[in-house]
Amino acid sequence: MADLQILGNEEQLQAAVAGRDARFDGWVFLAVTSTRIYCRPSCPAVKPKREHQRFYASAAAAQDAGYRACKRCRPDASPGSPAWDWRSDVCARAMRLIGEGVVDREGAAGLARRLGYSLRQLERLLVAEVGAGPAALARAQRAQVARTLIENTDLPMGQVAFAAGFASIRAFNRVVAEVYACSPTELRAKTRTRPAGGGAITVRLAYREPFEPSNLFGHLAAAAAPGVEEWRGGAYRRTLRLPGGPGIAALTPGPGYVEARLRVADLRDVTAAVARCRRMLDLDADPCAPAEALAGDGVLGPLVAKTPGRRVPRKADAPEYAVRAVIGQQVSTASAATIAARLAERYGETVEDPDGGLTRLFPDSSALAEADPADLPMPGGRKRTVLALAAALAEGRVELGPGADWAAAREQLAAVPGVGPWTVEMIAMRALGDPDAFPLTDLGVAKGAASLGLGAGKALEARSQSWRPWRAYAVQYLWAATEHPTNRTPAGPARNDDQTREKASA
Known part of the structure; x- marks a missing residue:
């Protein structure tokens, strides 16, 4: 599946339809000329003759060709093509x-x-x-x-x-x-579902199996900045900065989907909120692709086989994560979250949470660029880096949004004084979504690699070449090799740990 070029191998696609292979859902769409319906390749309702099969690279293309969506498999609701998250071309x-x-x-x-x-x-x-x-x-x-x-909804x-x-x-x-x-x-x-109450909109976010939520939700919960994020009642909850105003998302892992309970100030922001939740949880990933690449490694291969489907935890707001990555340099996860919460309390926009617990948006780049250095509880060098990065983001000299060019973003980040290779790679992995980002000097990576006998420094860098282009997924297995709260889904309210990392992510 990892080497499949969309619509490039008709025989493979027809075999996927014959075997009802769910790995192809969202990559391609099967249209049936005799019924004028389009489906997922895994749809159990159809098994058309080959001469009646047509394949399209998007639901939009199938609809443009005059086909309507299957009512049973709901092809338009399948996970999106991983290509759009794993590539940086136009x-x-x-x-x-x-x-x-x-x-x-x-x-x-x-x-x-x-x-x-x-x-x-x-x-x-x-x-x-x-x-x-x-x-x-x-x-x-x-x-x-x-x-x-x-x-x-009603x-x-x-x-x-x-x-x-x-x-x-x-x-x-x-x-x-x-x-x-x-x-x-x-x-x-x-419909057989019941609308959510209290003005919330509940959406089921589909993903491709296998799906391992432990490190994904564990990382988000352990690094949560109070007031901006929290773990409560089995859900990761956070505020969202949306085009039409602030919003709140509560994300709960479920069987075959993640439940997203959304509150938005402007109903037109539902589309953006869903997109950001999907990217934050890496839900459009094809877990088979990195698994195939890592399976050949004698050390990582067995770990992937034991716990398949790990995703890369990201942030819903890329500029926010970039600032928090700088804040997290050389401090504990808990300390970084506390500092982020203080900045949100001082400079962030207030948010009304009917369920209680969330109070602020993380400050936007313009507000942070004008912050009083005295309000930044960190060493002077890091203060200057936070202010310089915030100014670069606010002025558009650093672009990290969904339309960003990854290579250009790396160069822009590296030009900010105080932003080194670790920070660039962490931002590339958790804000830009680059699947090959590799923070070689991260203490968690170093500890995990050492515990597995993979070496360090140049030796680890050389070893990682065989993991490309999925090194960000290899990082998840390296982090999981040692005990840390980020490796497990919390059973109750989130508690930030006091374990200090030399270069910890926020």
Whole structure:
């Protein structure tokens, strides 16, 4: 699966359909010419003859070709293609931005401007890659968001249309009917789920098996900054800075999905909130790809086989993580979280949490750039680095958003005084999502490698070459090789540990 080029091997795709192989879900979509329905390759409802099979690289392309979504396997709700998280070319960056709702807010032309391309160039690239242009891709996403809100809330249909990004009720009704072969009212009547209460929107975030949540939620909980994040009742909860205002997400691991309970100030932010939660939990990953790459290592291979499906824990807000990575240099995880909480209390926007516990957004870069150095409880050199990085982020000299070019971002970060290789690699791994990021000098990596007899320094760097391009996933197994609270999902309220790392991530 790791070497599959989308639509590049018809025989392999047909074998996946014959075997109902769920690993291909989200990579490609099967359309059946005799029924005019498109499905996941694993759909149990169909087994069409080969002459009736057509494969598309996106749900949008299948919809553009006149196919409607299967009502049983719900192909548009499958995990997204891992390619968009694991690549940094213009198509991958465009897909991440579309997932954040940029086309709905700024139009296809605005998306092209963000990427530095003409709309015609971007259209041509996306059609060649995924079979559909920005408008069609955004339309498919709007339809999927609309169905989620129809089935999981009791919002009036007008508000659903508005929240999903439709310009009119007429367009909303038409697209839902075309994609799902029923009206919005009929779609709601068929649902068996109960809407969440208290103004929250509950969404099930699908992932590909296997899925190991221990280090993922353990890391987020152990490094949680009080007031901004917390672990409570089996859920990781945090505030979100969204285009239309603050939001709150509560994420709970479940069987086959992660439950996301969302509160947003502007219903149009549901799309962006879902995208950020998925990226934070690395839910679009194909766990088979790194597993295959690491399986050949005599030391890591058995660890991967024993605990498959580890994901890379990220942050929902890339600029926030970049600042917190600097804060976390040479201090404990607990100390870094405490400092982050103090900055949020002093400079962060207040948030109302009906469930209690969360009070602030982490400060945006502009606010931190103007912070009084006396408010930064850290050594002078690190104060200067935090302020310099915040200014660079605020002024656009460092770009870390979903549309960022990873190579350019690394260069921009390295130009900030006080940002060294460890900080750059941690930001690349946990903010940009680079699957090959490798913080060689991280104390947790060094301890894990030493306990496994993998060496250190140049020897470990040389050993890691065989793990490429999945070294960020190898890091998860190195971290898990030694005892640390980040390696396990908390049983109760989160408690930050006092174990000091030479260079600990925030």
